[in-house]
Amino acid sequence: MPDVAQITVAPARIAELTALIRATGTETRTTVTPLTGADVATIPVSTEQDVLDAFEAARVAQRGWARTPLRRRTKALLKLHDLILTHQRELLDLVQLESGKARSHAFDEVLHTALTGRYYGRRLSRILGPHRRAGAYPLITGIRQYHQPKGVVGLISPWNYPLSMALVDGLAAVAAGNAVVHKPDSQAPLTALAIIELMHRAGFPRDLWQVVSGAGSVIGSTIIDHADYICFTGSTATGKRIAAQCSERLIGCSLELGGKNPMVVLPGADVEKAVEGTVNAAFSSAGQLCVSIERIYVHDSIYEQYRDALAERLARVSYGANADWEVEMGTLVSPAQLATIEKHVADALDHGASLVSGGRARPDIAPWFHEPTVLENVPESALCFAEETFGPLVSLYPYRSVGEAVAMANDTVYGLNASVWGPVKQARKVAPKIKAGTVNVNEGFAATFGSIGAPMGGMKESGTGRRQGAEGLLRFTEVQSVAVQRVMPVGGPAAVPKRTFAAAITVGLLLLRRFTRKA
Structure with missing residues (x-):
């Protein structure tokens, strides 16, 4: 290498x-x-x-x-x-x-x-x-909208x-x-x-x-x-x-x-594709990515198949701290990041969680490298249940109904990114129910992240505002509206009594409402 x-x-x-x-x-x-x-x-x-x-x-x-x-x-x-x-x-x-x-x-x-x-x-x-905008009176009021820096x-x-x-x-x-x-x-x-x-x-x-x-x-x-x-x-x-x-x-x-981003694997999902997607969704940049997946909810009909396939795939992940394009995961950035994931893993195991894959620091690869790690049976009392790890650590949870999975995915103070895997028709119905600024179907985060025309940002405590698009x-x-008024003032001609003008405007509005097409 x-x-x-x-x-x-x-x-x-x-x-x-x-x-x-x-x-x-x-x-x-x-x-x-x-x-x-x-x-x-x-x-x-x-x-x-x-x-x-x-x-x-x-x-x-x-x-x-x-x-x-x-x-x-x-x-x-x-x-x-x-x-x-x-x-x-x-x-x-x-x-x-x-x-x-x-x-x-x-x-x-x-x-x-x-x-x-x-x-x-x-x-x-x-x-x-x-941009031109509709004025108070057609033809008489002209409006232009400007965007000032x-x-x-x-x-x-x-x-x-x-x-x-x-x-x-x-x-x-x-x-x-x-x-x-x-x-x-x-x-x-x-x-x-x-x-x-x-x-x-x-x-x-x-x-x-x-x-x-x-x-x-x-x-x-x-x-x-x-x-x-x-x-x-x-x-x-x-x-x-x-x-x-x-x-x-x-x-x-x-x-x-921050984010504690969920993935929902639906019944009928292609397990092999979902596993491959998980490797990218959870372990790109060693999990040090705001939109990285940390919680995975899998339907109980395929839970064991998915868990075992994920463990087998992670056993073949290519690690490295070099310029090799085939390396699938690099290292954590600092001793502090390594300490956080080690703390979260140890705490979860102490609270009864089970280790599915990984779990070790690997200084033989790089000073602060940690293996991609998968846990199951993580209780609510564990730190990594709700806290963002910001490292290569995910937790698996089985569910029985899709409604239950959506409720668990939304049970967080965060709302940055989410991922749904399964038949497209079904997954597209589930995706809008998850309270996150971006939701990817049959992809972890790259579909929204790479679509520059699509706004990207968080709900709840994951932030305000949007980048992209x-x-x-x-x-x-700053939005600025500039109006040009022609022919007469907005309040009507000076020679026309106010009551007469108000009656005329009322009739005009009713006629416009009847004969103009819906917007």
């Missing part, structure tokens, strides 16, 4: 990338790769003044960018699409180096970012308008998808005419910096996207205090604090937060 030594970034290249961070102080921090635990880069840390300077520069750039014709923004978006695909080798190396995920899962991020640039590049004018968007992105989550939200923000002040996660800044450099090559102004570095607890509040809108991906606990701080300033925010762009705008 290819050696991890294939995944490297030259020191000179690291210096080029870190120079994009706005940081004037002397404080630094060192990042490490989960592939080996070795040091990767020395990252400068931004001061509070650096953050303020970033906002000042971003505001200047945004004013010019907001006046830029949509056709120029479109050209830059489509150019970025091409650059991402042609520079994917470096992007793949950086994603793996900073996150530890398998090569094929790193490619998911490359594909997602390229498709996002293509989607908005092809639809920008159509979505942003302006918010201003400067504060973007706080996570470590688990260092390329995709660093770009796709901010790219929609700048496409809508905003500037961005971005704090990538301290574990994975290089990937974000590489994609931002490609944005410069694509034609986006250099000052339009400012990057600052540091702990969220230190500079995150400063970002929220000065942004016109906040976009955050991370934990529900942190998201609640951000929402509270945003509310004090009456600014909007979009938050993609028109909604993912319009959240970064």
Whole structure:
């Protein structure tokens, strides 16, 4: 198998990338790769003044960018699409180096970012308008709806998808005419910096996207205090604090937060396909994915068949911490993530759960690697019954009726993603009954995640707002209605008595109601 030594970034290249961070102080921090635990880069840390300077520069750039014709923004978006695909080798190396995920899962991020640039590049004018709307009086009142940019968007992105989550939200923000002040996660800044450099090559102004570095607890509040809108991906606990701080300033925010995502395997499902789907749905990026499946409900008529087939398939999963495209699961990102899954597994077993597959850390593969693990008979008292693990751990539960399965799937404070496996006609009836922002039929998460035209986001404590689709762009705008009144005022001609005008309007409305078609 290819050696991890294939995944490297030259020191000179690291210096080029870190120079994009706005940081004037002397404080630094060192990042490490989960592939080996070795040091990767020395990252400068931004001061509070650096953050303020970033906002000042971003505001200047945004004013010019907001006046830029949509056709120029479109050209830059489509150019970025091409650059991402042609520079994917470096992007793949950086994603793996900073996150530890398998090569094929790193490619998911490359594909997602390229498709996002293509989607908005092809639809920008159509979505942003302006659009005509029905006026108070036909022909007399003309209405146009505009979408004005918010201003400067504060973007706080996570470590688990260092390329995709660093770009796709901010790219929609700048496409809508905003500037961005971005704090990538301290574990994975290089990937974000590489994609931002490609944005410069694509034609986006250099000052339009400012990057600052540091702990969220230190500079995150400063970002929220000065942004016109906040976009955050991370934990529900942190998201609640951000929402509270945003509310004090009456600014909007979009938050993609935690999940305890269910899969329902219906009677009549193809067990072999459902098992293969489970490997992707639950163990892509080592389960460190907000939409990853952690709870699986299987009809009791096929429960044992599914359980045994899943255990057999996981015994053949290809592990690795290298550039081999055939590796099916990479490593966890940090000792903290490893500690969480070990805690959840041990706690569940202590409370009476049974181990179906996996259950062990594997430092022989990578320092923080953990086998994909399946449990059954998990009681409600176990931590992993309701808490998000965010790692390669799933629990199996049999059910008797589909109604019971839906009720169990919905018995959570979260509502991010769900998966339903079975005959399509039956599965399509079940899917809308699950309270989740995205539901995939005969797929784990990739069908909705990869469909850039489809909105993606959470219900309940899984967040607010949507990325992707028109909604993912319009959240970064303020809706403005501009009316032009012709012939007479809305209140009627001055020469016509008010009572007469009211009677005429009443007759007109009744006639319109009778003779116009339903909308």
